[in-house]
Every structure is written in structure tokens, then in C-alpha cells.
Amino acid sequence: MGVYIHKSILELQDLNFNEKLVLAYFFANKENLKDDNVVIANRLHLTKTNVRQIIFKLKAKKYIEVVGVYSCRKIKILKDIKMKFEKATFNGFLLDDDILILDFCTSKKFILAEIRSLIYSKNGRCTVSNLYLSSLLNLSVCFVKKTITELEKSGILKRDLKNVKGKTERTIILNLNNPIATDEAPAEDEKEVKEEAPKQQYDDEVLAVFESFPKRPMMTVLKIEEQKKLCLPILQSKSKEELDFIKFVISFNSKNNESWKAGFMPYMYKFLCVDKEKYFNEAVKLEFDKFKNKPKVNANLQLLNLQLERDLFTFFSKIEENVWELSDVDILEEFKNRYILSYVKFNDDDFNKMALQMIKEYRPTALNL
Known part of the structure; x- marks a missing residue:
């Protein structure tokens, strides 16, 4: 059965691979959007927790709306994404079940699906370059090259290299029936982001910002871990100056917001994404600018x-x-x-x-x- 990933979804810059996969699933099932998280998880080879977090993110980004309670929940698609199909051009690819069930991160599944799509459309030959896959999927060339090498070692594919008029031509041959196809890395886009592109990394500082956010009284360890998985990828995508601003806003509200002092602060994901206009406004920005001009102190x-x-x-x-x-x-x-x-x-x-x-x-x- 599989899920078709149209190029209109693939080109969405504010979604990671798992979010694009789930959104594509919703578009493929527009007439029946009542599946619960367990059904979706089983269909897409994700965990129930993954699906719950992805639906929460898609809702926060205004792609979907959740109508009703869990027992009779229905998903409503909010964005009208045009899925046109044009001849002799890239329209998307089908993520078949035999690729979905592989224990790979979703970005690797997308690479495999596109290679298979090219094999079907190019008379059984795929001579695609790493640069093409990198540009198509918005991944680093380094990550694509590493993925192709790992897939070859696992037996999923084979590279046939030939010298054609002084240039090396690579043909990729798939073998998806290979039983040893596994991936040591967890299938979570939050972790694969570190491999995909050379983004600015402030790992220690990012963790420190997360730890500085006040926790609600009686907040469970499970809830803290859930917030960490949601927030760390967001914080890691920020520049150094943006992280400094976030730290300031946390400190500012911890000292000046009476509801925060009383333990009624929002969850950090809501603070960063859902209610950000409330906390990251012009008045606070002016306070931050004053703070920046003060003599520096030890962070x-x-x-x-x-x-x-x-x-x-x-x-x-x-x-x-x-x-x-x-x-x-x-x-x-x-x-x-x-x-x-x-x-x-x-x-x-x-x-x-x-x-x-x-x-x-x-x-x-x-x-x-």
C-alpha cells in the first residue's frame, strides 16, 4: 500500500521528515481521517509516542486541526496544498511498505524511495548523483554519501561504477529483500538532524537553556523527557543570538511574571512555539537590548x-x-x-x-x- 510523498509536501521547509511522512499519510486518507495513533504508528512504522508528538507539532504549525476527543478523534487538514502531476518532471515518490518497515531513520527511507522511483522511471537504471539527492531532499551531500555507503554495506543496494568517456558513471542497483537491512541509529528525525546538515551546534548551551526553564510543580520525569525531545531540536536550530534572547526571556519571566513564580508557567514547547508572540514581543525585545548593552557577566x-x-x-x-x-x-x-x-x-x-x-x-x- 505505502504512502505517496508528493513534491509539494517534500518542499515544506518547516517540517522534518517524520512530519512530512505523517502529513502525506493524512492527505492520502482525506476521506477517512479517524485513525488513532496506534493505527498510524503501525502503518508508518513509527512509535505511538512519535505519532502523538508529530500530530502535536503539525497542529502547532497550523497544518491540521484535531476535532473531538481521543476515542472519537478526527483530523482536519487546514492547509490547501496543491498536488499537481506534470509529465516529464519530478512529482514525488511512493514510500512502499517494504521500505517503511526497514529500521532506518525516515530520511534514509526517503533516499531509498527516490532511488527506486528513478529505477522504475529510467528503464531500470538509476545513475543519480549524491548532489541531486541532497538538493531534492534538503540534506547535506555528506549525509547522502554516508547513507549510500551504509546502505551498500548492509546489502540494501549495490553501486556499479564504470568509466564512460573518461568519467565515472555510477549505477545504483537495489536489493530490498536483503534480510540484514538494519540501522543502528534510532528512527527519530530529532536525532538525524545532527547528521543531515552542518548546522550551528551549541549542545551544552542548548541543554543549559532547556534546564533553566522552570518546571511545573509535580512535573513527572516522563513529561520532562517529552518536553526535552520536543524542544531540543528547536533550540538547536537557533543562532547564538536567538539562544541568548530565549535565555533572557526565561530569566525575565522567572523574575517578573507572578504566574511563573506561583508555578503556573507554560510547558516549554508552548512557550517557544504556541505562545511565542506573548513572550517574545517588542517590549521584552527592548529590555533585552538594554540587557545586552550592560557590562558582560559570567553566563x-x-x-x-x-x-x-x-x-x-x-x-x-x-x-x-x-x-x-x-x-x-x-x-x-x-x-x-x-x-x-x-x-x-x-x-x-x-x-x-x-x-x-x-x-x-x-x-x-x-x-x-
Whole structure:
């Protein structure tokens, strides 16, 4: 059966490969959009969690609308994407079931599907170049070259190289019945993005920005991991200046937004995508510009201060009153027993000095030691 990926969907720049795959599935089933996440996951060889996250992203990007509750949910397509078919030109390719079931990331499946499409349309011969595939699928040439090499090693395809008038001509031969076709990398576009193109990478800083966003009280580990999977790819796509602005807006709201102080902050994905106009407005931009012109301070110390404020507030909200009879140093040791693993990346002297100062400020006036 498979799913047809039309070039109109392939050319959408704001969607990753998994999102394009699911959107193409919705267009292919326009007359019956009541399939639940399990059915879609089984059809596209994704996990139920993948599908749920993708539908959430497509909804946030205004491609679809979800009507009704889960038990009787229906997907409504919002964008009118014209799917014209023209002779003697590239219109798209079919992602057949035998490719969908392979344990490859979706970008590799797209490469395989296009190679097969060319073989069918070129009298059984595919002499396509890595540059063509790179341009068509918006991938780096390096990633395409690496993928072709890996697929050949796994036996999925074979390259036949011949010298034709002084130039090397490559013909690609497919063997999709090969039983050892596997991919060691997880089939998640959020991870394949790192391989696809040489984007600016600020891995440590990106993670620090995510960690600095206040977590809702009683937020489960599962929910935190879900937010991390949604937000890290978004943060990794930002420039250094955009990351600085995001950090500032988080800090600004943590200090000035009363609902955030009370624990009613949004989830980070909603903050970054759904309600971004509310938080990243001109007034805050002016505050950020003033902040940029101030003398520079140590970014790690700023992050340490923000993290300590959050964790100490949580810590003091849970302790018994008699704990204040202990010295500041003893209270700090008790705090370390519970939270120290979150602070291993910071300097010990900076951590101790800042934490002790905050403990003094939190200590009730009548119990100053």
C-alpha cells in the first residue's frame, strides 16, 4: 500500500521528515481521517509516542486541526496544498511498505524511495548523483554519501561504477529483500538532524537553556523527557543570538511574571512555539537590548543563580521549621544531599558561595545565626 510523498509536501521547509511522512499519510486518507495513533504508528512504522508528538507539532504549525476527543478523534487538514502531476518532471515518490518497515531513520527511507522511483522511471537504471539527492531532499551531500555507503554495506543496494568517456558513471542497483537491512541509529528525525546538515551546534548551551526553564510543580520525569525531545531540536536550530534572547526571556519571566513564580508557567514547547508572540514581543525585545548593552557577566554564574533560586525555593517549601535551627553550612549539606547531581557542571566555590548567601536571605529574621 505505502504512502505517496508528493513534491509539494517534500518542499515544506518547516517540517522534518517524520512530519512530512505523517502529513502525506493524512492527505492520502482525506476521506477517512479517524485513525488513532496506534493505527498510524503501525502503518508508518513509527512509535505511538512519535505519532502523538508529530500530530502535536503539525497542529502547532497550523497544518491540521484535531476535532473531538481521543476515542472519537478526527483530523482536519487546514492547509490547501496543491498536488499537481506534470509529465516529464519530478512529482514525488511512493514510500512502499517494504521500505517503511526497514529500521532506518525516515530520511534514509526517503533516499531509498527516490532511488527506486528513478529505477522504475529510467528503464531500470538509476545513475543519480549524491548532489541531486541532497538538493531534492534538503540534506547535506555528506549525509547522502554516508547513507549510500551504509546502505551498500548492509546489502540494501549495490553501486556499479564504470568509466564512460573518461568519467565515472555510477549505477545504483537495489536489493530490498536483503534480510540484514538494519540501522543502528534510532528512527527519530530529532536525532538525524545532527547528521543531515552542518548546522550551528551549541549542545551544552542548548541543554543549559532547556534546564533553566522552570518546571511545573509535580512535573513527572516522563513529561520532562517529552518536553526535552520536543524542544531540543528547536533550540538547536537557533543562532547564538536567538539562544541568548530565549535565555533572557526565561530569566525575565522567572523574575517578573507572578504566574511563573506561583508555578503556573507554560510547558516549554508552548512557550517557544504556541505562545511565542506573548513572550517574545517588542517590549521584552527592548529590555533585552538594554540587557545586552550592560557590562558582560559570567553566563555560568547567571545560570547557577537561576537554578539555585528555583531549587532552593522548592527545598525550603518542603523542609520542617526546625531545620532552621541548623547552621547555614549544615543546611547547605542537606540541600546538597538532594540536589548536588544537578550542579556537577558548576564550580564548587561558586556554588557554595552563592548557595550560602541565598540561605542567609531565606532564613527567617528571628533565626539568624
